[in-house]
Structures are given as C-alpha cells and as structure tokens.
Amino acid sequence: MGTIWERVSLFFQEDNRKATRQKTTRLVAYYWDGATPQPHPIRDISETGAYLMTEQRWRPGTIVTMTLQRDTGTEQDLLRSIAVQAKVVRQGPDGVGLRFVLSSTPRSKDDALSAGRTADRRTLLDFIEVVDAG
Numbered sequence: 770m771g772t773i774w775e776r777v778s779l780f781f782q783e784d785n786r787k788a789t790r791q792k793t794t795r796l797v798a799y800y801w802d803g804a805t806p807q808p809h810p811i812r813d814i815s816e817t818g819a820y821l822m823t824e825q826r827w828r829p830g831t832i833v834t835m836t837l838q839r840d841t842g843t844e845q846d847l848l849r850s851i852a853v854q855a856k857v858v859r860q861g862p863d864g865v866g867l868r869f870v871l872s873s874t875p876r877s878k879d880d881a882l883s884a885g886r887t888a889d890r891r892t893l894l895d896f897i898e899v900v901d902a903g
Contacts, residue, residue, distance in 0.1 A: 800835040811837065812864065816894055818855065822864040831857045832870060834887065837896065851888045851896050869893060 797808035798821055812820040819837075827833060838850035855867035872889040888896070 795840050796837060797840065798835045798837050800833055808838070809864075814897060816869075816890070816897060818858070818866065818868040820861070820864055820866050825865065826860050827857045827865060829857050829859060833857065833867070839896075839899065851892055852886065853893065854887045 796811040796814060798811055798819075799806040799808060802825065810822040812822055814820075814837075821835075832854055833856075834852065834854050836850050836852050854870040856870050857865050858868045859866040870887075871893060872887050
C-alpha cells in the first residue's frame with residue numbers, strides 16, 4: 770500500500786497534463802527490460818503523454834524507449850506501430866505516467882520506421898488519430 774508519505778504525496782499531486790487523454794484498449798507498448806519484450810496495455814494517450822500499465826516502477830525522470838502498436842491493422846499498415854521515447858513523470862498503483870520526448874526533426878513517411886529512430890510530433894499525431902478513428 771505504500772508509506773504514509775507516498776499516500777500523502779499522491780493526495781497533493783497536481784495533474785499537469787497539457788492535453789486531453791483518450792482512453793484506449795487498442796494500444797500496447799513493448800519495451801526491453803532484459804527479458805523477452807511483452808505487450809503492456811496503454812490505458813490512455815494524448816499528444817503529450819500516456820499511462821502505461823506495467824509492474825515496472827521506474828523513477829520519475831527515467832527515459833524509456835518503447836514501441837507503441839495498435840492491435841488492429843495489417844502488416845503493411847505503415848502506422849501500425851511507432852517507436853517513441855518517453856520520460857516517466859509519475860508512478861501509479863498499476864503503472865506509470867509518461868510524457869513523450871519527441872524528435873524535433875520531421876521524418877518523411879518512408880523514413881518514419883527507420884531502425885533506431887523515434888517518432889516526431891507529426892508521426893505521433895497521425896498514429897493517435899488512427900487509433901482514435903478505429
């Protein structure tokens with residue numbers, strides 16, 4: 770359940786979200802923690818961040834690189850998955866709150882899925898739009 774100080778700090782925590790979160794059940798995240806990557810549900814997402822359902826409790830400030838993947842679409846669908854970096858901003862009882870750290874360099878559609886490259890703002894917005902539309 771946590772120490773008294775953890776519970777008190779949760780009560781006084783401010784919600785600093787800059788964008789409205791959309792609830793989703795159609796999105797999972799994969800990250801590497803030394804074991805075989807497993808899908809972890811994304812509870813909600815916005816253009817600025819997401820809530821990742823996980824047993825991991827990274828410290829706030831930790832940067833996590835992950836692949837977001839829709840559970841629908843075909844293998845040929847270019848926006849079925851994207852790689853993003855996110856900074857842990859809070860811990861919850863069932864996961865962590867993340868703020869996206871987006872590339873400042875726009876990518877062409879052909880370059881969007883290049884190995885080792887993370888999404889820019891436009892790619893992320895396109896991805897979220899497809900998730901919301903489906």
